[in-house]
Amino acid sequence: xxxxxxxxxxxxxxxxxxxxxxxxxxxxxxxxxxxxxxxxxxxxxxxxxxxxxxxxxxxxxxxxxxxxxxxxxxxxxxxxxxxxxxxxxxxxxxxxxxxxxxxxxxxxxxx
Amino acid sequence: xxxxxxxxxxxxxxxxxxxxxxxxxxxxxxxxxxxxxxxxxxxxxxxxxxxxxxxxxxxxxxxxxxxxxxxxxxxxxxxxxxxxxxxxxxxxxxxxxxxxxxxxxxxxxxx
Numbered sequence: 554x555x556x557x558x559x560x561x562x563x564x565x566x567x568x569x570x571x572x573x574x575x576x577x578x579x580x581x582x583x584x585x586x587x588x589x590x591x592x593x594x595x596x597x598x599x600x601x602x603x604x605x606x607x608x609x610x611x612x613x614x615x616x617x618x619x620x621x622x623x624x625x626x627x628x629x630x631x632x633x634x635x636x637x638x639x640x641x642x643x644x645x646x647x648x649x650x651x652x653x654x655x656x657x658x659x660x661x662x663x664x
Numbered sequence: 665x666x667x668x669x670x671x672x673x674x675x676x677x678x679x680x681x682x683x684x685x686x687x688x689x690x691x692x693x694x695x696x697x698x699x700x701x702x703x704x705x706x707x708x709x710x711x712x713x714x715x716x717x718x719x720x721x722x723x724x725x726x727x728x729x730x731x732x733x734x735x736x737x738x739x740x741x742x743x744x745x746x747x748x749x750x751x752x753x754x755x756x757x758x759x760x761x762x763x764x765x766x767x768x769x770x771x772x773x774x775x
Binding site for chain 2 (some may be wrong): 584586588593594595596597598601603611612643645647649650652653654655656657658
């Protein structure tokens with residue numbers, strides 16, 4: 554999996570609670586991404602980072618925040634989880650011009 | 665209208681058949697075109713990558729890009745049961761891996 558570890562792999566949480574997902578890489582790649590995958594929508598970019606403390610929004614960033622204090626870690630936070638954020642979340646890494654490699658995913662259920 | 669359209673299938677073929685998978689897109693800024701394969705409950709893995717128009721072959725797989733028609737294809741020759749997966753097309757306007765995905769086509773190859 555190109556040295557990408559996502560944690561947790563599965564999580565069930567209640568509406569309104571904060572949730573943080575972690576992506577850890579051992580490849581020293583500059584770029585890291587968070588995508589969500591939903592039926593009928595495919596994968597959509599939430600946020601990405603192009604270096605430590607350098608982040609930007611993707612297509613579906615509302616309700617999410619990210620932080621990157623170290624090259625190897627990229628955190629995705631749902632400030633107040635909603636049922637519409639039930640999804641499978643994938644982290645990806647890349648060192649352009651190389652293509653992105655994806656982690657195994659985190660299955661999040663908001664009840 | 666989605667920027668990337670992909671027939672979700674499902675597609676079922678006998679072992680040894682030639683498989684054709686396709687995507688269309690609307691954004692003429694897309695320059696990088698990828699096919700990812702995703703097995704059930706796994707992360708997407710990069711299968712083929714093409715820059716701009718043209719063909720690329722890798723073993724049993726051939727990727728074609730026709731930018732004038734905004735149409736990309738993936739051909740699988742001599743399909744195997746191990747090819748059974750969901751195939752995702754993805755496109756990138758800048759090379760920074762901020763990807764736009766199709767919804768995926770689920771393929772089953774019957775022994």
